[in-house]
Amino acid sequence: MxxxxxxxxxxxxxxxxxxxxxxxxxxxxxxxxxxxxQLGENKTEVVQNARIGLDKMCDEIKHAREFYTIFSNQVRxxxxxxxxxxTADPDEIISYFWSGTPGDDLLRxxxxxxxxxxxxxxxDLFELRYYDDTxxxxxxxxxxYFITAALRIKKTDKDGSYTSVMRKALHPRNI
Numbered sequence: 001m002x003x004x005x006x007x008x009x010x011x012x013x014x015x016x017x018x019x020x021x022x023x024x025x026x027x028x029x030x031x032x033x034x035x036x037x038q039l040g041e042n043k044t045e046v047v048q049n050a051r052i053g054l055d056k057m058c059d060e061i062k063h064a065r066e067f068y069t070i071f072s073n074q075v076r077x078x079x080x081x082x083x084x085x086x087t088a089d090p091d092e093i094i095s096y097f098w099s100g101t102p103g104d105d106l107l108r109x110x111x112x113x114x115x116x117x118x119x120x121x122x123x124d125l126f127e128l129r130y131y132d133d134t135x136x137x138x139x140x141x142x143x144x145y146f147i148t149a150a151l152r153i154k155k156t157d158k159d160g161s162y163t164s165v166m167r168k169a170l171h172p173r174n175i
Contacts, residue, residue, distance in 0.1 A: 005055045042155060042162045046122065048155040050164040053106050053120025055097050057066070058149060064172040067141035070130050088101070098126040106151065124154035146171050 002157035007015075060079055066088065074097040078088040090112035097116075098106050102124045109116035131139045134147040152165045 002138075039159060041165050042157065042159065043164075046153050046164045048160040049120050049122065050151050050166040053153075054149060054151045054166045054168055056119060057106075057108070058168045058170050060094060060169055061147060061149075062173055065174045067144050067172075067175075068093070069095070070139060070141050070144060072128055072129070073100055073126050098123055102154065120151060120153060122153050122155040123151065125150065125152035125165075144172065144175065148171055 042087075061075065061077065063080050064077040065081060066078040067075065068078070072096065076093065076095040078096045079092050081087075082092055083089065091110055091156045093111040095109050096106065096119070097109075098104060104123060105118040105159075106120040106126055107116035107125045108119045129148045130138050130144045131146040131148075132140075132143045135146075138144070146169065148167065148169045149163065150167045152163065154161060154163045156162075
């Protein structure tokens with residue numbers, strides 16, 4: 001008779017079970033780490049989207065020389081006199097607007113441009129309020145003294161919903 005040494009089926013099953021017990025927690029740890037990383041990326045994207053969009057818009061409104069259209073979800077103004085001719089040219093007039101539909105982009109467009117440029121994505125709320133020098137809320141473009149802006153970004157994906165709200169108050173310097 002040959003004396004054969006080897007593993008029996010029972011020994012192989014026990015070895016695989018022990019290996020699974022050791023590897024499963026490692027797998028779960030790595031999976032949770034990857035999920036946490038993705039959640040952090042999504043949160044960061046939403047916050048940066050809101051901050052960059054609102055900062056860009058408010059910085060340009062601070063330099064406004066004259067307002068033409070003011071609504072709660074739209075503003076159109078003479079930004080800067082780039083060529084010092086004291087005349088508002090199409091490449092000096094900017095509009096910021098949002099359709100009012102959650103998920104649409106906040107858009108920025110010069111009068112000289114054919115298509116608007118997205119400034120912020122996943123917009124859930126965009127609201128501008130205009131005040132005169134007495135602090136009364138107004139809707140007259142020629143009396144704007146102070147503006148408050150609110151931008152809420154909401155991104156939803158398979159892992160959840162991420163929201164960031166940014167608010168700013170500003171006074172146009174050149175009016």
